């Protein structure tokens with residue numbers, strides 16, 4: 001499909017290609033939808049093999065951000081930046097500052113933050129050239145590590161799913177199998193342990209497993225995690241892990257974890273539904289990170305406000321599961337419906353003239 005044709009089909013507003021010969025910057029910024037507010041989304045630094053690949057990724061990821069922020073009830077639209085570079089070897093002060101200057105030219109239509117390949121320290125360079133940056137380190141006056149709030153949100157979302165599956169949101173005594181024991185999983189685990197849930201974890205990195213053992217958690221091999229006899233399976237590492245190969249192995253009643261794009265395809269949502277497994281749509285349950293950075297948009301970061309908003313993921317998950325039940329659709333589709341309904345309703349008030 002041609003680029004403009006795809007933008008039209010998916011409702012994208014703007015695609016910006018930037019190039020700066022002196023720093024070697026080559027980047028794409030995609031703005032999907034600004035109905036609810038400025039387009040917000042991280043900047044991915046990745047050695048894309050082609051410009052086309054970078055453009056498709058920016059378009060796809062910016063659209064996902066519109067849905068995530070809309071469903072989380074945030075005053076933000078969806079956007080994404082991608083810089084074509086190797087994050088280990090290609091990042092320089094000049095490149096990041098040049099990128100910041102281009103972000104600035106968008107006049108606040110796009111707010112950037114961290115993503116794969118970019119860190120809070122990188123954002124500090126970007127910030128030297130533009131105010132349209134969120135998610136700065138706490139030492140730079142920002143909201144800091146998003147995984148703390150993401151972990152809280154996953155815990156709240158799990159509780160809402162537990163209520164749906166077992167009629168009570170208590171996780172005490174429930175067994176949770178976690179795939180990946182990185183930042184997000186660790187913060188989630190702390191909430192779960194406080195509630196006396198039992199944890200079984202896996203990771204491909206020995207250091208993560210050592211941390212898990214130190215906390216007294218049971219550890220299994222990566223390939224065994226799907227078949228663990230558990231109540232909740234929590235994907236907290238990679239995307240695409242819920243698929244026709246893994247679904248038959250699952251013994252859980254709930255799938256709820258922090259990883260992005262957990263379903264390999266839409267058909268996997270149907271399969272989970274058919275098996276009576278409650279699925280927590282990924283972009284609903286892992287929205288604590290964007291909620292955290294949003295709390296920084298209008299000035300000083302307020303941790304209490306971010307926490308209170310993150311706790312609302314419980315209610316949003318309840319709404320999603322109620323839509324799924326009412327409309328007899330999988331929860332993943334119900335999440336899209338919730339986001340689209342909010343976008344449509346806010347779009348419709350635009351017909352009211354307001355004198356500025």
Ligand SMILES: NC(=O)c1ccc[n+]([C@@H]2O[C@H](COP(=O)([O-])OP(=O)(O)OC[C@H]3O[C@@H](n4cnc5c(N)ncnc54)[C@H](O)[C@@H]3O)[C@@H](O)[C@H]2O)c1
Pocket residue numbers: 146147148150179180181182183184185202203204205208222236237238239258259260286287289
């Ligand atoms: N950090 C956030 O605020 C945030 C917000 C939203 C979504 N997410 C998503 O949550 C997931 C985890 O993010 P994170 O910040 O904790 O990352 P992380 O890098 O700290 O942790 C990921 C862990 O998964 C492990 N892993 C990788 N491949 C694996 C495999 N095949 N089997 C088992 N373990 C494997 C890694 O070794 C690592 O320990 C990612 O999908 C990320 O996109 C993170």
